Amino acid sequence: MFCRHILQATNRLIGQSSMNIQYIGCRNIKRWVAPTMKELSRRRKKVGPDPNKPRSSYLEWNYDVELHCFQNRIGETFDKNILSEALVQREYANIQEFKAKEEGNESYIPEQHNYDLAKDGNAIISDYIKEEYSKNYPEEIAITVQKYLTTDEMLAHIAKHLGFTDLIKAVEYPLEERTLADSFKALVAALSLSSDLERAQLFVKDFVIAQMNGKDIYDIWTPEKPYEYVVKLLEQRGIKKVEPRLCNQSAVNTILANYQVGLYDSNNKSLLGIGWGENVQIAKDTAALDAIQRLYNSYARK
Amino acid sequence: MSNSHLFLKPAFITTPGQNGVGRYVCQLQRVVLKFCKNNGSSRGMREFIETKLMDFVKESPEVAVYVKPRRHRTPIIKAEYLNGDTQWVNARNFTEDEILKWLKLLKSQSSDRTGIRLRKLIHTDFPSVQGPWTPYTFRDPQLNKVEFPCPELTGPFINETSATEELLELYKRQKLGNVEESRAE
Amino acid sequence: MASLIPKLLNNFSRLALQNSKKLNTRSAQVEKLSSILTKCYGTQATPYEIIDEEKDNKKSDEIIQKVQSQLTESKEGRLFAIVHLAGKQFRITEGDVVVVEGYWPPSCGERISLDKVLLVGASDFTLIGRPVVQNGLVNIEATVIEKTLSHTKTHFRKKRRKQYMRIHFYKIPQTHLRINRISIVGELNNPPEVSGLEKAIF
Numbered sequence: 001m002f003c004r005h006i007l008q009a010t011n012r013l014i015g016q017s018s019m020n021i022q023y024i025g026c027r028n029i030k031r032w033v034a035p036t037m038k039e040l041s042r043r044r045k046k047v048g049p050d051p052n053k054p055r056s057s058y059l060e061w062n063y064d065v066e067l068h069c070f071q072n073r074i075g076e077t078f079d080k081n082i083l084s085e086a087l088v089q090r091e092y093a094n095i096q097e098f099k100a101k102e103e104g105n106e107s108y109i110p111e112q113h114n115y116d117l118a119k120d121g122n123a124i125i126s127d128y129i130k131e132e133y134s135k136n137y138p139e140e141i142a143i144t145v146q147k148y149l150t151t152d153e154m155l156a157h158i159a160k161h162l163g164f165t166d167l168i169k170a171v172e173y174p175l176e177e178r179t180l181a182d183s184f185k186a187l188v189a190a191l192s193l194s195s196d197l198e199r200a201q202l203f204v205k206d207f208v209i210a211q212m213n214g215k216d217i218y219d220i221w222t223p224e225k226p227y228e229y230v231v232k233l234l235e236q237r238g239i240k241k242v243e244p245r246l247c248n249q250s251a252v253n254t255i256l257a258n259y260q261v262g263l264y265d266s267n268n269k270s271l272l273g274i275g276w277g278e279n280v281q282i283a284k285d286t287a288a289l290d291a292i293q294r295l296y297n298s299y300a301r302k
Numbered sequence: 303m304s305n306s307h308l309f310l311k312p313a314f315i316t317t318p319g320q321n322g323v324g325r326y327v328c329q330l331q332r333v334v335l336k337f338c339k340n341n342g343s344s345r346g347m348r349e350f351i352e353t354k355l356m357d358f359v360k361e362s363p364e365v366a367v368y369v370k371p372r373r374h375r376t377p378i379i380k381a382e383y384l385n386g387d388t389q390w391v392n393a394r395n396f397t398e399d400e401i402l403k404w405l406k407l408l409k410s411q412s413s414d415r416t417g418i419r420l421r422k423l424i425h426t427d428f429p430s431v432q433g434p435w436t437p438y439t440f441r442d443p444q445l446n447k448v449e450f451p452c453p454e455l456t457g458p459f460i461n462e463t464s465a466t467e468e469l470l471e472l473y474k475r476q477k478l479g480n481v482e483e484s485r486a487e
Numbered sequence: 488m489a490s491l492i493p494k495l496l497n498n499f500s501r502l503a504l505q506n507s508k509k510l511n512t513r514s515a516q517v518e519k520l521s522s523i524l525t526k527c528y529g530t531q532a533t534p535y536e537i538i539d540e541e542k543d544n545k546k547s548d549e550i551i552q553k554v555q556s557q558l559t560e561s562k563e564g565r566l567f568a569i570v571h572l573a574g575k576q577f578r579i580t581e582g583d584v585v586v587v588e589g590y591w592p593p594s595c596g597e598r599i600s601l602d603k604v605l606l607v608g609a610s611d612f613t614l615i616g617r618p619v620v621q622n623g624l625v626n627i628e629a630t631v632i633e634k635t636l637s638h639t640k641t642h643f644r645k646k647r648r649k650q651y652m653r654i655h656f657y658k659i660p661q662t663h664l665r666i667n668r669i670s671i672v673g674e675l676n677n678p679p680e681v682s683g684l685e686k687a688i689f
Binding site: 308310315321322323326328329411412415416417419420423426427428431432433444445448452455459475 | 526
């Protein structure tokens with residue numbers, strides 16, 4: 001640039017245009033690039049972020065391949081028709097049919113949707129969870145766990161981590177939890193139809209019951225009045241008189257008071273449960289909860 | 303060793319959706335191989351697609367592999383995981399072996415872990431099985447009956463045996479006969 | 488070879504017997520406090536003498552019997568173990584994730600049994616190995632869920648006043664391992680006659 005100016009200046013001075021002006025081009029970022037980019041990004045930010053598009057709208061998308069990979073990922077084989085049925089939302093199927101009618105398309109085959117499959121799947125999942133937990137815990141706990149695991153939120157979470165979001169044909173985007181949960185249930189039903197009930201139950205065990213890993217059952221279920229509950233429970237098992245006793249206490253006159261209460265069997269003076277709390281009542285309840293936990297199978301000392 | 307000088311995000315171990323508990327699920331959902339049909343930087347990628355790609359696809363039937371030719375752009379490997387993470391690797395001037403290595407690494411990962419430092423190498427939900435220590439764990443219950451201040455419990459216990467007592471003990475030991483005097487292991 | 492070390496306070500009770508003669512001369516309250524007073528929490532090994540070996544064996548057999556009955560009734564609850572993996576030791580329970588650093592052959596999805604168990608514990612008892620618990624006793628299963636690279640680590644070298652400075656950036660391969668199950672399978676106090684020959688090739 002600089003050289004060109006000098007050349008032009010000397011040219012003017014000499015007054016000869018026969019001298020060749022050598023334009024020495026420089027390979028640098030041009031002056032106009034930065035302001036242009038700034039303006040473009042300003043306009044982009046003004047419009048707002050790009051809306052998220054579903055994966056199926058991309059160029060690199062092959063539904064059949066994705067379905068095939070999905071089956072391999074889970075480790076199960078499905079009948080192709082049943083699988084595609086399980087992944088179609090009812091509203092979507094209805095709208096497709098409506099559109100076809102509007103267009104006057106007579107040879108349109110209405111798509112099967114997953115409403116019925118979802119109901120069947122829900123039954124399979126709930127029954128299996130209840131069955132598994134009834135082996136070691138009483139009915140109330142089994143039912144509470146079943147309710148916890150079959151919520152839409154939980155099933156949607158599992159479905160997302162198996163890759164359902166891109167495969168489901170639905171009306172809305174991004175997908176609602178209800179849609180994902182329904183599709184998951186429909187898949188379980190589809191599996192029981194394609195293979196057998198046992199495989200479907202194994203699938204439920206591996207993916208739904210596995211979500212209880214690391215979670216304490218007694219965080220999900222607590223009896224309302226622990227002490228009365230425990231007394232009833234122990235009566236059933238032959239321990240008629242239960243004595244709560246204060247084992248330890250510290251910092252009694254302060255805010256951070258601490259009482260440790262133990263529940264003892266009056267006959268053989270054995271310890272049934274021990275718990276601590278800010279006052280004696282809370283400590284007694286905690287001890288009752290501890291006793292309940294010791295009675296049922298999985299005992300983890302707190 | 304401090305970590306305050308590092309610009310990495312610290313995080314604990316996470317597993318997407320309790321992966322190993324039931325059956326193992328490969329966390330890589332799909333891989334897109336973008337390359338240029340002509341440019342020299344895509345040569346390795348093109349050779350990989352021609353030779354080793356089919357073997358990789360056969361070995362991993364749970365990963366959807368897409369091949370996307372894009373002119374005048376560098377070759378890229380873009381991976382999408384089941385938890386929604388994406389990771390892209392610039393494959394410019396890679397050899398086919400390098401590309402295969404990267405693909406194998408992406409397949410065995412569960413999310414994009416670049417720029418994340420693991421704080422601990424263990425993750426437990428049940429840190430204590432026998433019960434954590436409380437001030438009451440080894441506290442003798444007899445201390446509940448003691449009236450404080452108790453002069454006997456203030457200082458250390460000094461066991462002074464008189465000479466007579468020691469002789470008596472020695473006699474007792476001899477009397478017993480087969481006595482094995484051994485130190486605790 | 489594994490052996491069971493029961494949590495006995497025999498040592499302390501014997502010491503108390505030896506010293507009770509002395510304490511009898513003191514006040515009544517002090518006598519009651521004898522159990523508290525004679526406790527010593529030192530790190531030195533306490534000396535003991537075996538007076539009646541049969542009685543001792545009977546006592547330890549009782550304890551082993553109690554532990555065995557808990558195991559047969561499956562009432563032991565959650566087990567934890569200390570396992571030796573790739574030169575490091577980890578304290579593991581069912582359901583937790585362990586990261587093994589460095590080159591480790593097992594690949595993703597493989598189910599592995601961890602054999603070098605140094606200690607197994609439940610809420611009521613612990614089995615301590617010397618240094619390892621016997622081979623068939625404990626069964627620990629784990630699944631490999633991930634093989635990644637660590638964050639970028641730096642190795643910085645400098646020789647001062649010599650214009651020599653090098654930074655080496657490197658990443659270590661890491662394997663994430665999910666512990667599926669820990670269970671005590673064998674019979675207690677019944678070690679096999681000959682051990683260590685399972686992997687021998689004749």
